[in-house]
Amino acid sequence: MEKFVIEGGRPLKGEIRVSGSKNATLPILAATLLTDGVCEIRNVPKLRDTWTMCKLLRTLGKTVEISGNKVTISGSANTPVADYKLVSTMRGSFCVLGPLLAKLGKAKVSMPGGCVIGVRPIDLHLKGILALGAKADFEAGNVIASASKLKGAQMYLGGTFGSSVLATANVMMAAALAHGETIIESAACEPEIEDLGSFLSAMGAKIEGQGTPRIVINGVRKLHGVSYRIGSDRIEAGTFLLMAAAVKSDILVKDVQYNHLLALIDKLSYTGVRVDKDGSDIRIRCKKILKPANVVTHPHPGFPTDLQAQYMALMAITPGVSIVTDRVFPDRFMHIAELNRMGAQIRRDTGSAIIEGVRQLYGAPVMASDLRASAALVIAGLVAKGKTEIHRIYHLDRGYEDLDQKLIQLGAKVFREKD
Numbered sequence: 001m002e003k004f005v006i007e008g009g010r011p012l013k014g015e016i017r018v019s020g021s022k023n024a025t026l027p028i029l030a031a032t033l034l035t036d037g038v039c040e041i042r043n044v045p046k047l048r049d050t051w052t053m054c055k056l057l058r059t060l061g062k063t064v065e066i067s068g069n070k071v072t073i074s075g076s077a078n079t080p081v082a083d084y085k086l087v088s089t090m091r092g093s094f095c096v097l098g099p100l101l102a103k104l105g106k107a108k109v110s111m112p113g114g115c116v117i118g119v120r121p122i123d124l125h126l127k128g129i130l131a132l133g134a135k136a137d138f139e140a141g142n143v144i145a146s147a148s149k150l151k152g153a154q155m156y157l158g159g160t161f162g163s164s165v166l167a168t169a170n171v172m173m174a175a176a177l178a179h180g181e182t183i184i185e186s187a188a189c190e191p192e193i194e195d196l197g198s199f200l201s202a203m204g205a206k207i208e209g210q211g212t213p214r215i216v217i218n219g220v221r222k223l224h225g226v227s228y229r230i231g232s233d234r235i236e237a238g239t240f241l242l243m244a245a246a247v248k249s250d251i252l253v254k255d256v257q258y259n260h261l262l263a264l265i266d267k268l269s270y271t272g273v274r275v276d277k278d279g280s281d282i283r284i285r286c287k288k289i290l291k292p293a294n295v296v297t298h299p300h301p302g303f304p305t306d307l308q309a310q311y312m313a314l315m316a317i318t319p320g321v322s323i324v325t326d327r328v329f330p331d332r333f334m335h336i337a338e339l340n341r342m343g344a345q346i347r348r349d350t351g352s353a354i355i356e357g358v359r360q361l362y363g364a365p366v367m368a369s370d371l372r373a374s375a376a377l378v379i380a381g382l383v384a385k386g387k388t389e390i391h392r393i394y395h396l397d398r399g400y401e402d403l404d405q406k407l408i409q410l411g412a413k414v415f416r417e418k419d
């Protein structure tokens with residue numbers, strides 16, 4: 001195991017380039033199951049989660065060649081059974097369900113179960129594939145779905161907590177090879193769904209409306225191979241903007257889609273941070289003490305749940321009281337205890353976190369838990385007085401490519417060490 005050792009209190013300066021989006025990469029890699037053609041995918045982030053999905057595709061019969069940030073996938077899926085060990089290490093791999101069902105008429109995928117950010121239900125995934133005419137059974141923790149022929153259908157995919165990103169992805173991929181027209185109402189609007197829709201269209205799928213709450217797919221008989229570049233990771237970009245705001249710095253974040261981060265930028269501007277679009281880059285300047293601002297997370301285009309923990313780290317050192325509520329994953333507060341160990345004053349109250357900003361955080365040994373909670377601890381470590389050790393940083397390596405290198409490039413004192 002490895003840890004990060006961070007010497008806090010140093011400003012950041014310079015520029016970093018954001019990597020390809022992890023959450024676009026996973027469904028796009030899964031979508032290659034829909035064709036026997038060669039798919040060349042570029043700007044793939046080198047992450048544990050990427051390699052887990054590549055391993056899963058190999059167990060399903062695909063040939064996967066990795067060269068730097070390029071992954072070339074060919075061959076045919078020859079089994080509908082997704083390996084339990086791999087799926088249980090990464091909830092996101094549940095998105096092989098739709099493409100396996102569409103390509104092979106059958107899929108056996110282990111249910112994602114729960115994780116530290118909360119329960120990961122699959123009712124919307126099942127509602128979608130059943131609407132397309134599939135049957136679904138459960139056996140020993142697996143979903144076993146089958147369909148002699150998938151038929152297009154109109155469906156409403158909004159759930160208790162709003163739209164579902166990967167349920168939308170599963171249905172888009174299954175519908176791409178179904179007979180007839182599928183209309184998904186209350187589809188997820190995340191940029192990662194837009195990216196998946198563009199990838200499927202490039203493979204020859206007939207898709208409209210990706211990125212809006214209504215997606216229309218007309219099934220085709222066959223999809224072909226494609227060469228495609230993954231879009232940049234808006235959550236990594238947002239994490240760096242929040243880092244710069246926390247350490248009162250001026251940095252340039254390169255290769256970002258400004259319009260993917262409007263909710264965060266709006267909130268940061270309200271607190272007093274200066275954020276400017278600079279072509280395909282974002283310049284952030286933060287010199288003064290900020291004012292607190294409440295946040296409630298929502299599905300896109302609302303404030304992203306994947307930036308909630310990082311935002312809380314910023315509010316922890318912003319004088320005044322702020323309230324953070326996560327409407328997407330209401331229990332996604334693993335980071336509170338660890339931030340408090342560094343001197344933050346955060347408490348939970350009726351489903352929200354109440355943050356009383358303090359003047360100073362103090363370095364301490366802390367434990368990473370989920371990917372974004374770990375990013376919040378990195379932010380806290382950068383602003384804290386003294387040394388912070390973040391243990392179990394494999395959580396970070398799941399979703400941030402070369403994070404320590406990027407931080408060192410910005411002038412931070414971060415060391416990756418054996419734990």
Ligand code: EPZ
Pocket residue numbers: 022023024026091092117119120121122123124125126159160161162163164165166167188192305306327328329371372399
């Ligand atoms: C995706 O997960 C992301 N993961 C998550 O990012 C992200 O937090 C989440 O979307 C929300 O934006 C990937 O894309 C690989 P959901 P997903 O289905 O699709 C409920 C990260 O840190 N729900 O959109 O699994 C669910 O409980 C990860 O990069 C149902 O009720 O999330 C949640 O409350 C963490 N029924 C809400 O919907 C279902 O069938 C949104 O979940 C499915 C979900």
